[in-house]
Amino acid sequence: MSRRRAFASSISAALIAAAITAAAFLSFGNGESPGIGEPSVAIQYELSESLGSSQSPAVPLTPPDTFSSLTRSAVDWSSVYARVSPSLVSVVTEAGTGSGFFVTDDGHVITNLHVVSEAEQVYVYLQDRSRHEAEMIAKDAGNDLALLKIDADATEISVPSFGRLNDLRIGDPVGALGAPFGLPNSLTVGIVSALDRTRPSGTGTLEPLRSMIQTDAALNPGNSGGMLVDEFGRVVGIPTQIESADRSSSGIGFAVSAEAMLRSLPTMLQGEDVERSYLGVSLPPTGGRLEILDVVCESAADRAGVRVGDVLLRINGESADSFAELVEALADIAPGDEMTITVRRGFSRLTLETTATAWPTEPPDLGCG
Incomplete structure (x- = not known):
């Protein structure tokens, strides 16, 4: 032959068709270093279901067995934001701004690989307006993920809890937190538009991005690497791509699942790239x-x-x-x-x-x- x-x-x-589909990638914003907004409420580091802090408004952490339409539509996004935003950071390079969030209490931050892959210097801005130089520890090109590390001494760090992909259903409310166009601590909301999408990765590998979450929550350049959270304040995805002709929100955005990130995290924490x-x-x-x-x-x-x-x-x-x-x-x-x-x-x-x-x-x- x-x-x-x-x-x-x-x-x-x-996957061949997916790999050649044109996509607008959410990578960097407008090149401006972000001015981090007002500090948010810090919460105690827990990897369990609990996000609890007496300083934050109460939010349900475990979904009930049956969701009513009222439960799905009447989400208290102010409370969700107050609990989750302390984990959010802005990731700044010489090319622009992306987003990220803490995954360990000793200063490890997850973001998208395309945000930092060509950067000579990477800085992470926290909620207290402080700037920290970051080192890239490892990457997972097949999921467009990079693990960064900052010096966490004297830094109060909050790590969110994570939701399961199997708990998501089309129509569920979700919120995207990040720094679109370099504007830090931004929240947009929408729904899960589709599940199990396959997309080209665009990070130097032909391995496609699988099991992605599609959402109509507004995503723009700078949202990359941030958090897609459910109505219970759990991170369910990492906003990564949009389908758009002009690199701005079209109502069609895609997030790598938090489960995919968590599968790769132990390997990356050892300083090894995931292949x-x-x-x-x-x-x-x-x-x-x-x-x-x-x-x-x-x-x-x-x-x-x-x-x-x-x-x-x-x-x-x-x-x-x-x-x-x-x-x-x-x-x-x-x-x-x-x-x-x-x-x-x-x-x-x-x-x-x-x-x-x-x-x-x-x-x-x-x-x-």
């Missing part, structure tokens, strides 16, 4: 069996001997006969790990051995199956 150049995802024809393995096959864009449509040259699948027409069954012994199962199986395999690929070829069942590879940074060659 002839070799041909193609811009392709490794495991889904659907996921790349299988190197093209699959049907619709549901059903995972029949190989094409194989990326020099990929793990190519080196294992996977062929066009094979039907994917298992990865490292784990079921991979649906797209969701395949993504889950690959998530536990790092580039360089030994990997087995079980396929059905005709009437035969074959288990092929290979070594996992990392996601490419340039469009790969197809046609090697």
